Amino acid sequence: MERKTVVETQHAILIDLLKRKRSKPLYQQEVPPYQITVHHLGTYLVLTVDLPNAHTLVTDLLPVPLHDGQDVSVRSLDQGVICVAKTALGQFEVLLELTSGDIPLVHYRTTFTPARILSLSPQPLDLLLLKGSGALPRAGTVHLEQVQTRSGACFVDFGAGTKGSLYYFQNLSALHAYAEDIQSSLADCVKVRWPQLGLQLPTVSGKGLSKGKPYVLRDTYLLYFTDTPKRPAAIALQILQAQCRVYRQLQTPVVSLYAIDEFVQHSLRDLAQHKGCWQQVKADAFLNAYLNDYQNPPESMVQLSVLLPVLRYHLAYPNATSAAIVDTLLSAVSCFYDEKIQSIARWMPEKTFQLDESEEQKQPRIMDAWYLHHPLLNLAYVLLAGKGDDLLKQQFINSVTFCKKVAKHFDYVWPVFYDLDTLDILKAEAAPGDGGEKDVGGLYAFLMLRAHELTGDPSYLDEAKRAARSLSQFGHEVLYQANNTAYAAEALLELWTVTGDTDFLKQSELCLANLLWNTAIWDMQYGHAKEYSSFLMLFPLKDAPYAAVYEEQECMASFSRYLHMAHRKKAPLSAEIQTLLPELVKHILGRLACYYPPMLPDDVLAQEVKTGYLDKNRWIPVEDLGDGWDPVGTVGQEVYGAGALFQAFVNQALPLGNNESYCFVGYPIVEKRAVDGGVRFRTAGSSTLSYPIRLLGRPKKRYQLTAGKDVLWLDADNPVQQLPGGTTITLRWKS
Known part of the structure; x- marks a missing residue:
């Protein structure tokens, strides 16, 4: 997206001071491709980073002005410098480091120790981009900036006719003490307003910083690439290279594993026995989507999202309780078969009269595109495990035939909502200009591959290839829903193993890049988030305000299968994906238990929930872990996410x-x-x-x-x- 060139008042003053500077620099060093200089210009302590593309990065290292004539002491380090300024307001210490390597890195951290109780005034974005002459540059293209509580990162190029691209990363983990004491969120605090970008430190009037307590106010990393990526795969690779380079510099939280074998037993008991998990329709029992959710009819996605991980657990560790859950859920799948369209549908046809149309999808003949495919994918795995009778297998084949009809009708580009009977589009885009459910083509391809594995019919493999190739039209933005993007990555990797076509492998990595960008590479540690693991949270949608147990656990399982297939087939994955994806799995594993109310203090749990009831003593996970100032569990206890611990135990526990x-x-x-x-x-x-x-x-x-x-x-x-x-x-x- 293109941005206009606008500069804020404080930066306009800074530009003028730089043009008129007369004093000798406090510090200067060259680490190609950077020329680094620290200037003391009146009331400003300024860092300039000269780039080889005749542009300069400028930042005022202090969030409040110095007094005229105020001394700044400088102490050299092996790879940088420490600058200290003592003022009437308190002491500032600025660490500046330069690290050489394949991608040289500039790092600066500003720590402030107040001499009195005070609050900071509003600040502009902390980094200013200028031409070497001091003129404002033409607006570049913004490929990435922080969304809500995701990583505090930006990635931009310098516009037409200028080489180079820049990655900015703010280590928000270091700012948690500041956020805690002013009781403010660090969501959406790293943005681009060309030619300014970076951190805009939140301020709250009346919320003071403590006297004598050190606060990190900036912890910034800058990486410059000499070339400008044009193609989606090149853009994705540069962002991943930068993300991985910074990741290795961070002090990441230690992951603590838990007694998952005991937790599985608790979850199995509550899933089987708690009446709020179930509703009865005639002779069959069905899982509710949320605990005590009796307002909505049963959903096929809910049944199969729990059936598959419990079945996998039961096959590995058979017992009477898991057997009863598997048998109950398996016997009810056929109840979702819609004779009119000859397919398993989202809602149980017999109960659609319960739908109150309070939301777009809560209408009997409306389909949310991914909901058609996801239950069938899990059903394919159930059938491949040898479960289900001939009737269920035939219903699966009929359903996949309907999926093929829908795919061809939409030319392998799915909208958000459509009419099941007419296939008329009811909602084309998630938001204006965002497109529909872009990653459904990959989910559909994965379903076709499982149908091919189950039947041997080559037409399914052909369908998978057609759908997978449709993803390339979306450039480097494929993500609609995280677990479906993960399945797309799996399908593309599998197609590479079948065809040897490297385009499939590149598109697969692009899907994973979308997911890795959609994470929070920081440890929140303020408000309620002090009670749960927030580092490397993976968000379910690109604009979702919280991490969700269902999508995180499905992605975790998908990533494990992905890496296993890549290892077995010797896939030449990028070093960045090979490094970051296992780290993501590690931190999801460490977080899973935090979704379960018995693992959380009562005072962080929501008093009111959107759907159903929150029973803090039950091992049924809450849906949401969000910003530290939000209570946990506001959406409800997510029964369809209850497969999380079973999934993790089967994949990660060795007898x-x-x-x-x-x-x-x-x-x-x-x-x-x-x-x-x-x-x-x-x-x-x-x-x-x-x-x-x-x-x-x-x-x-x-x-x-x-x-x-x-x-x-x-x-x-x-x-x-x-x-x-x-x-x-x-x-x-x-x-």
């Missing part, structure tokens, strides 16, 4: 010789096999980053871990270890 002890692995497992007296497994990821493992159950033995030349031990007294990613681990025990 240690019996079903009494397990090893909970905090990274995606890409290989595992039994060895003499133990198990050997390999995870995805980089060996320069680590993940936790935890011993679970009732361990009576001591377990030896071998990672390369390192030997570690797990036992009841030392149940947790940190291991390097991307390595083979051998875990042995004595019989």
Whole structure:
């Protein structure tokens, strides 16, 4: 999107001072491609970064002006400098670092210790882009900026005729003390208003900072690329390169794993026994979408979203309770079959009279595009697991035939809502100019691949290819809903393994890039968020205000399958995806338990919910983890997200010789096999980053871990270890 060139008053004054500067710089250093200079210009302490494209980045390093004549002390470091200014308002300390490498990095952090209780005045965006002459540059293209509580990042180029692109990252984790004390959110605080971009520190009148307490007010990283990406894949790669480069500089939170084996049992019990999870329709029982949600008819997506992970758990660890849930849900799937369209539909046809039309999709013959495909995808996996009878398999085939009819009608570009009978478009775009449900083509392709696996019919493979190729028209913005974008990435990778067509692989990585941008690379740690893990939250939609358990757990499972397939087929994935995707899985795993009310203090839970009832003692997850100032669970307890712990347990827990002890692995497992007296497994990821493992159950033995030349031990007294990613681990025990 193009931006107009407008400059704020404070920056106009700064431009004038730079043009008239007379004093010797306080500090100067060249780390190609940067020329770094710190100037003390009257009341300003200014950093300028000269770029090889004849542009300059300018920032006032202090959020309040110095007094005229105020001294600034400078202390050199190996790769930078520390500047200290003592003022009547308090002391400022500015750390400036320059790191060389494939992508040289500029980092500056401003810390303020107030000498009195005070509040800051409103500030402009902290970074100004100028031509080398001091003139305002032509507006460039903005490819990325912060949305709500996602990462505080921007990515821009410098406009037509000027080479180069710039990535700006504000480490919002460092600002949590400031946000806590002024009781303000850090949502939407990093923006672009050309030629200004970056952090606009929130201020709240009457909310003061404490005397003598140090506050980080900026923790900024800048990366400059000498070329300007044009094609979607190149744009995506540069953002990922920058994201990964910064990620490795951050002090990320340590992930603590939990007793998932116990939590699974709690969840299984409540899912089976709590009456608020279920509603009865004649002879069949159906899951509610939310706890105590009796206002809406049963939904096929809800039943199958829980059926599949519970079935996988039951096949691995059979028991009477999981068997009863599987049998109940499986027997009810056919009730969603709509004879009129010859397909499994979203709402149970017999109960659509309950729909009150209070929302766009709550009408009997209205289809939200992704809802047609998602239940069928899970049903395909159920059938592939050997469950379901001939009738259900035929209903699946008929449903996929209807899906093909819809896909061809829309030429593989789906709207948001359409009429099931006429296929008339009722809502074409999510928002003006945003397009429809762009990633449904990838979800549809994944469904076609599963239909091909189930039947062997080559027409399904052809359909998958056609739908997958339709995604390229959306450029570098494919995301509509996170889990569907993840399935699109899986489908594209699988098509690459079948065809060898590298365009499929590039588009697959582009889908993953969309998901990695749609995360929060910061640890909120203010308000209610001090009670749950917020680092690397993955948001369900590109404009959603919170992370949601359903989409996070489905993406986690999809990423694990993706990395397993990529490892097995030796896919040449970018180093950035190989590094960041396992980290995302690690942090989702660490967060899953935070969605369950028994794991949260009562005072962070919502007193009123949108749908149903919040029972704080039940192991049914809340839907939402949002901004730290928002209560948790305002949407309701999400029954259709109740598969989360089962999914994680099946994927990440390794039985240690019996079903009494397990090893909970905090990274995606890409290989595992039994060895003499133990198990050997390999995870995805980089060996320069680590993940936790935890011993679970009732361990009576001591377990030896071998990672390369390192030997570690797990036992009841030392149940947790940190291991390097991307390595083979051998875990042995004595019989």
